Structures are given as structure tokens and as C-alpha cells.
Amino acid sequence: MSEQTTRSHKAEKVLERMGQKLNRQMVGSLLACVHCGLCTETCHYVLANPGDPTYAPAYKGDLIRKLFKRHFDWTGRVFPWWVKAGSVWTDEELEELKDTVFGKCTNCRRCSLNCPMGVDLATFNRMARGLLVSVGIMPEGVAVVSKDQWEIGNQMGVLKEDYLETLEWMAEELQDELDDPEVDIPIDQTDCEVVYYINPREVKYDPRSISDAAKIFHVAGESWTMPSEGWDMTNFGLFSGDDALGGSVAQRLYEKVSELRGKRLVISECGHGFRSTRCEGPNWARYDVPFVMESSIFTMLRYIKEGRIKVDKTRNSRPVTYHDSCNMGRSCGMFEEPRELLELVCSDFREMHPNRAENYCCTGGGGAMSMSEYTPRRLKSGIIKANQLKETGAEIVVTSCHNCVDGLTDVIRHYELGIEVTQLVNLVANALVIEPKVAIPVEEVVEEMVAEALPLAGRTILVADDEPDQLEYLATVFEDNGATVLRAVDGDEALAMATSEKPDLLTLDLEMPGKNVGEVFQILRENPELESLKVCVITGRPELRKLIYDRSVRRPEGYLDKPVTEEQLLINVRKILELAHDEAAAGAEGTP
Amino acid sequence: MTNELAEGILINQTVVRLNRADVTDLEVDAFVFYAQPDLALGSGFGGAIAVRGGPSIQQEVEELAPVATGEAVVSAAGKMKAQHIIHAVGPRFQEEDIEGKLRTTMTNALKRAEEIQVETIAFPAMGAGYYGIAPDLCARVMLEVIKGHLEGETRIKELVICVLDTPQHNAFKTELEKSQ
Numbered sequence: 001m002s003e004q005t006t007r008s009h010k011a012e013k014v015l016e017r018m019g020q021k022l023n024r025q026m027v028g029s030l031l032a033c034v035h036c037g038l039c040t041e042t043c044h045y046v047l048a049n050p051g052d053p054t055y056a057p058a059y060k061g062d063l064i065r066k067l068f069k070r071h072f073d074w075t076g077r078v079f080p081w082w083v084k085a086g087s088v089w090t091d092e093e094l095e096e097l098k099d100t101v102f103g104k105c106t107n108c109r110r111c112s113l114n115c116p117m118g119v120d121l122a123t124f125n126r127m128a129r130g131l132l133v134s135v136g137i138m139p140e141g142v143a144v145v146s147k148d149q150w151e152i153g154n155q156m157g158v159l160k161e162d163y164l165e166t167l168e169w170m171a172e173e174l175q176d177e178l179d180d181p182e183v184d185i186p187i188d189q190t191d192c193e194v195v196y197y198i199n200p201r202e203v204k205y206d207p208r209s210i211s212d213a214a215k216i217f218h219v220a221g222e223s224w225t226m227p228s229e230g231w232d233m234t235n236f237g238l239f240s241g242d243d244a245l246g247g248s249v250a251q252r253l254y255e256k257v258s259e260l261r262g263k264r265l266v267i268s269e270c271g272h273g274f275r276s277t278r279c280e281g282p283n284w285a286r287y288d289v290p291f292v293m294e295s296s297i298f299t300m301l302r303y304i305k306e307g308r309i310k311v312d313k314t315r316n317s318r319p320v321t322y323h324d325s326c327n328m329g330r331s332c333g334m335f336e337e338p339r340e341l342l343e344l345v346c347s348d349f350r351e352m353h354p355n356r357a358e359n360y361c362c363t364g365g366g367g368a369m370s371m372s373e374y375t376p377r378r379l380k381s382g383i384i385k386a387n388q389l390k391e392t393g394a395e396i397v398v399t400s401c402h403n404c405v406d407g408l409t410d411v412i413r414h415y416e417l418g419i420e421v422t423q424l425v426n427l428v429a430n431a432l433v434i435e436p437k438v439a440i441p442v443e444e445v446v447e448e449m450v451a452e453a454l455p456l457a458g459r460t461i462l463v464a465d466d467e468p469d470q471l472e473y474l475a476t477v478f479e480d481n482g483a484t485v486l487r488a489v490d491g492d493e494a495l496a497m498a499t500s501e502k503p504d505l506l507t508l509d510l511e512m513p514g515k516n517v518g519e520v521f522q523i524l525r526e527n528p529e530l531e532s533l534k535v536c537v538i539t540g541r542p543e544l545r546k547l548i549y550d551r552s553v554r555r556p557e558g559y560l561d562k563p564v565t566e567e568q569l570l571i572n573v574r575k576i577l578e579l580a581h582d583e584a585a586a587g588a589e590g591t592p
Numbered sequence: 593m594t595n596e597l598a599e600g601i602l603i604n605q606t607v608v609r610l611n612r613a614d615v616t617d618l619e620v621d622a623f624v625f626y627a628q629p630d631l632a633l634g635s636g637f638g639g640a641i642a643v644r645g646g647p648s649i650q651q652e653v654e655e656l657a658p659v660a661t662g663e664a665v666v667s668a669a670g671k672m673k674a675q676h677i678i679h680a681v682g683p684r685f686q687e688e689d690i691e692g693k694l695r696t697t698m699t700n701a702l703k704r705a706e707e708i709q710v711e712t713i714a715f716p717a718m719g720a721g722y723y724g725i726a727p728d729l730c731a732r733v734m735l736e737v738i739k740g741h742l743e744g745e746t747r748i749k750e751l752v753i754c755v756l757d758t759p760q761h762n763a764f765k766t767e768l769e770k771s772q
Contacts, residue, residue: 145635252757
């Protein structure tokens with residue numbers, strides 16, 4: 001067969017840049033594979049798809065290796081047929097490569113750990129992702145998240161005003177909870193011992209983890225602050241392979257800590273955020289970091305050991321297990337500290353097997369949660385994790401990674417395991433022993449209880465869901481908390497009622513009969529009369545997120561996975577409505 | 593974080609500033625959005641425009657799409673601090689003739705600005721960052737076009753270049769210092 005002679009512009013650029021990206025570590029991995037097959041059984045994709053060789057790490061590696069051999073290694077130039085060297089010629093071939101490097105590997109590095117030759121597939125798989133991204137070939141979700149992080153500074157496109165309002169709101173919640181008006185979430189304080197960095201998911205979907213951390217810092221008497229800008233410690237450059245993005249994000253973060261003269265950068269529980277910030281970032285950014293960087297796991301553990309906080313492990317009495325995040329564990333070696341902390345704050349900890357470096361990926365690694373086109377195959381591979389979880393007998397799985405929280409939640413729901421997912425910060429906050437201050441007069445307590453009893457009073461919420469049980473559950477929670485609730489059971493009804501009744505909030509199931517929910521969402525968003533309508537997606541089908549998020553209209557203000565607890569529901573809905581209230585107030589103030 | 597040249601330099605009668613700021617959140621007559629040919633706002637600055645400006649902007653630009661690479665169109669800015677948005681479709685991801693296309697895009701963005709008689713305008717580092725144009729190339733081409741334009745007849749009194757990070761800042765600072 002004669003070899004094709006004209007190469008597409010993109011293919012040309014991919015090969016050109018590949019030459020610039022090769023380093024000794026990568027070349028070693030590209031040359032060393034002897035196809036012994038020991039990696040095969042280590043991959044959760046392979047184990048879940050035993051009849052499909054295209055998931056085998058060696059096969060996936062060969063798709064990249066053949067390019068290296070053909071263009072950068074003498075053996076491939078002289079004996080291409082012998083060493084299976086090959087090239088890439090068309091944009092279609094690049095698309096096929098995309099399907100493998102993004103859709104069939106989470107860069108979890110379990111195969112690397114088990115390779116007797118030391119081949120690190122994840123390293124050159126990431127390089128291949130970066131080459132494709134550089135010519136604009138990537139899953140839609142990768143494009144969306146990358147652009148958000150480049151331009152807005154965080155992976156979820158959270159605007160500065162929303163971030164600051166959320167922190168302010170969480171500080172108010174904490175003041176109420178601790179009955180202490182002095183409690184605060186300080187912003188941009190200089191010369192603090194700790195500058196605390198978070199994942200934007202915490203602002204958007206899990207603000208409780210911010211107030212839990214603030215509570216721990218407060219009780220420990222820490223001198224701490226959060227930054228107003230450059231506050232996202234996650235780094236999509238690790239997943240997309242875009243080293244420039246990796247360096248830009250890391251440098252913005254380091255520069256802000258330096259500007260604040262912070263002594264210690266504390267990274268909230270996020271596997272890839274920790275790895276990117278602590279381990280990879282200084283190299284990507286070529287930045288000599290002048291301060292200490294540590295995971296909040298270390299910080300919390302230190303507070304307990306130093307007696308700065310007291311904990312009561314009996315407050316977390318349900319059986320828990322621990323999922324080692326690939327980035328936190330396998331790539332950064334943090335295995336024992338989270339277990340030590342768990343033993344201090346939980347009374348029934350059970351190991352998952354295999355664990356530590358041998359643990360399996362949650363299925364959401366490598367940015368997989370953003371690539372909805374691959375959700376079915378991701379969930380299929382989740383059977384391995386599901387079996388691991390089930391065998392522990394635990395009611396709660398703890399993980400120190402926000403990606404893993406989402407990945408595990410998806411797997412647990414898909415395989416109907418009924419296990420709760422949480423993080424160490426939540427367990428430590430729950431176990432905190434806080435000495436009561438002074439007794440409050442009974443009348444004041446009653447007044448506060450009445451005021452707090454109906455947090456949604458005066459709000460109208462339209463609940464759109466076709467499952468009667470779910471509809472009633474959501475409606476009851478909202479009604480019990482003072483809201484006026486409207487109910488819709490299909491897309492047409494949701495559209496009609498939202499248009500005519502103009503509720504404050506619409507909770508939207510993604511899979512309902514009648515008009516396509518994505519179209520309903522777009523029509524509502526494009527209606528100028530409904531500009532103040534807030535939308536919270538509540539779904540059991542995360543793969544349908546494309547219906548909403550791929551549309552070029554303003555995104556929903558909230559997103560929750562089913563099953564959703566009453567606490568999660570209320571905290572998120574209150575957050576969305578508090579922001580709505582503040583925006584309306586700000587708008588009114590600005591009106592002449 | 594360095595923010596030198598925020599005070600700006602004078603090119604002919606126009607002050608040109610370099611700023612670390614969100615280009616979509618400035619009080620200017622117009623800002624430039626580095627758009628896609630279908631003018632979908634999408635994520636990043638597009639997401640910020642959709643949230644801060646309201647749905648009318650996307651509706652307005654849908655009537656104007658598609659737009660060829662190098663061209664620029666104008667929309668209102670909804671509820672944003674700016675009055676207008678210039679949607680300029682520039683080169684993306686190592687495509688052919690980046691320099692030529694970027695030059696054309698800048699020229700057309702400035703033409704649109706003059707047509708709507710803006711006095712203050714903000715630009716992002718066009719195509720740098722997500723679309724992968726090297727900051728050095730971006731800064732050189734942008735400032736060559738800006739300088740050429742401002743040396744002619746113009747209503748623009750203030751032009752702000754908004755950068756995202758230190759590599760972009762340093763690239764523009766070097767080029768601006770050459771213009772002094």
C-alpha cells in the first residue's frame with residue numbers, strides 16, 4: 001500500500017509540536033515498552049471491557065508510540081514495518097486519537113505503577129492530549145472548561161462578584177451557627193499564616209465545605225485569609241495537557257499568595273489541584289515558590305495533634321471507608337495522613353481493597369467528568385469501583401478530591417449502592433468540640449428559631465420533575481421551609497408555568513416527557529421577562545448535562561445530583577436565592 | 593502581581609494602558625470580544641458577557657452570524673458597564689497565517705470602533721491564552737496595528753489592553769516600551 005503524501009495542516013502541526021514536547025522521561029517511556037502485557041489487567045477500563053483490546057494500556061500507548069518511532073526515532077525511519085512506526089495524515093485520524101487519549105484513559109497511572117519497565121503511559125497520554133488541544137481538537141467539555149479557566153480564572157466560570165458573595169454568605173451562616181458575630185471569612189488579609197485556596201466546585205455546588213473549613217480555622221485560632229483573585233487551586237492544564245494553561249494558573253496563584261505575603265498556602269481537598277499546585281505548578285510556571293504549600297489534610301491533622309482543636313470521633317459513628325484519589329495518592333504519595341485523620345474523627349473506619357497506590361480510579365479522573373460524550377463508557381468502567389465500595393460494607397465513602405466526589409457519586413447512583421460521599425473537612429467539622437460560650441435567654445432562642453425555621457418564606461419555587469416521588473420530596477422540603485411551590489411534570493408544563501407564574505427559582509429535571517428540557521431551558525433563558533429566574537438542575541442523569549451546558553445561553557445557577565439530601569438541597573437553593581436577592585437589591589440601589 | 597504601565601503611554605493623542613483586569617467588567621464605551629464565527633458566546637469571557645449583560649446580547653448577535661475570520665461586528669452590551677461589544681473573529685489554534693489574520697482582525701475591530709464613535713475601548717490579548725497565540729506575537733501585531741491606527745485620525749482617547757497573566761503582561765510591556 002502506498003503511503004499518503006499530503007498531510008493536513010493540523011496533523012503537520014501536531015507532529016511539529018510533538019518534537020518540542022519530547023523529553024527524556026517521555027522518550028524513555030516511549031522506547032521501553034516490551035508489550036509484556038502486565039499493565040493490561042491493572043486498568044479499570046480493561047477489567048470492565050474484557051473483550052475489547054483497544055482499552056489495553058499498551059495498545060493505547062502504541063497509538064502515540066508509532067508517531068514517535070516514525071518521526072523521532074531512527075528505528076522507525078529505517079525499519080518502520082519492523083517497529084510498527086506510523087504517521088498521522090488527516091484530521092479524522094486526529095479525531096480517532098482524541099477518542100482514545102481523552103475517552104479511554106483517565107491518566108490514573110495505575111498501569112504505570114505496575115509496569116516492570118517503568119513506562120508512564122499517563123505522561124505521554126497527557127502530552128498527546130496537549131498536542132490535540134493545540135490544534136483545537138478536544139471534547140466540547142474540555143474546551144468549555146479550559147476557556148473558563150484561561151479567561152475567568154477558574155474552571156467553572158464563577159465571576160468574582162459571585163465568589164465574594166458566596167464567601168460573605170458562608171461567613172453569615174457560620175456566625176449564625178456559632179452564634180458569634182465576630183466569626184469571619186477574611187479576604188485579602190496580608191501577612192497571615194494561612195492563605196486558603198479552594199476548588200470552584202465548592203463555590204458553585206458545595207459551599208458547606210467552605211464554611212466547614214472556616215469553622216476549623218476559627219476554632220483553631222488561625223491567622224488566615226482567602227484571596228479575592230486567583231483563588232482557584234485546580235488546574236485544568238493537568239488534564240488537557242496544555243502546559244501554558246498549567247503555568248498561567250499556577251503563576252496567578254503563587255503571585256497572589258506572594259502579594260499577600262502569606263506564609264503557608266493551604267490547598268483544600270482536591271487531588272489534581274494538590275498535584276498541580278504543589279508538584280507540577282512550579283515547573284510549568286518556572287516559579288520559585290517562596291512559601292510552604294500543604295494539603296488541608298496536613299493542616300487539620302496538625303491542629304488536632306497540637307491541641308488547637310478538639311474532636312469527638314463518636315459524632316461520626318457510621319461506618320466509613322476511604323477512597324485514595326489517584327493524584328493525591330498514587331502521584332503524590334499521600335496515603336497515611338488521611339487515614340490517621342480519619343481514625344481521629346471517625347469511630348468505624350474500614351479499608352477498601354485494594355487501597356493506597358493500588359486503588360482504582362473513581363472513573364472521574366483526568367477531567368472525565370467534563371466529557372459527557374464518554375459518560376456511558378465511564379459508568380461501565382465504574383463496575384470495578386462499585387464492587388470495591390460494596391465490599392467494604394461502609395455507609396459513607398470519604399475522599400480528599402472533589403473530582404472523586406463527583407465520580408463516586410455517579411458510580412454509586414448508577415449501581416444503586418446507596419452510599420454517601422463526603423470529605424475529611426466535613427467529618428472534622430462535624431467532630432469539632434466547641435465549648436459553649438454563655439447561655440442565651442430563652443426568648444431570644446425562640447425568636448431565632450422562628451426566624452430560622454422558614455428560610456424560604458416569601459419565595460416561589462417551580463419544581464419540574466416527572467417522577468412523582470421526587471416531585472413530592474422536593475416540594476415538601478421547600479414547603480416545609482416556607483416557600484410557595486408550583487409543580488410541573490413535563491417540559492411543556494414547566495415552560496408554561498415558568499412563563500406565566502415567574503417563580504424565583506425553577507428546579508429542573510433533565511429527563512422529562514414533553515418538550516425537550518434543553519429547549520425549555522434555552523427559551524426561558526432567552527425570555528427577557530424571565531431574566532431574574534434562577535435555575536437549579538437536579539438530575540439523576542449527568543450524561544444529559546449536554547442538553548443544558550452546550551447551549552450558548554447563561555448557565556444554570558445551580559446543579560445537584562440525585563439523590564439529594566435535604567441539607568444539600570436547602571443549602572444550595574438558599575445560596576442561589578440569596579444571590580438573587582442580593583442582585584435585586586444591588587440593582588434597585590443602582591436605579592436613579 | 594506586576595501591573596506596570598497601568599498609567600499608560602501616549603500614542604499621538606491617545607492614552608494606551610496595560611492592565612490586569614477582566615475586559616468584560618470595565619466602564620468603557622466598547623470592549624472587544626474574541627469571538628467564534630457563529631458568534632456563540634460560549635464560556636470564558638462569553639459566559640461573563642451572558643451573565644453580566646443578559647440574554648439580549650446573544651439574541652442580537654445571532655442575527656449577525658456567521659462572521660468570517662478577520663471580520664468584526666458590533667452589538668449592544670446589555671446590562672454591562674460598557675455600551676458596546678465588538679465581536680471580532682480572529683485566528684484560532686495554530687491555523688495558517690495567524691499573523692496576517694490577526695492583523696486583519698485588529699484592523700477591522702478598530703474600524704468598527706470608529707464607526708460607532710467610541711472614545712474609550714478595551715482589548716483582551718487577542719487570541720492569546722485559550723486560542724494558543726503566543727503572547728509575543730500577539731503583543732507585537734496588536735501594538736503595530738494600534739500604533740498605525742492611532743497615528744491617523746481617531747476619536748479614541750483611551751485604549752486599554754487587558755492581560756490575564758504575567759507572560760502576557762511582560763510581552764505587552766516590552767512592546768509598549770518600544771513604542772515610547
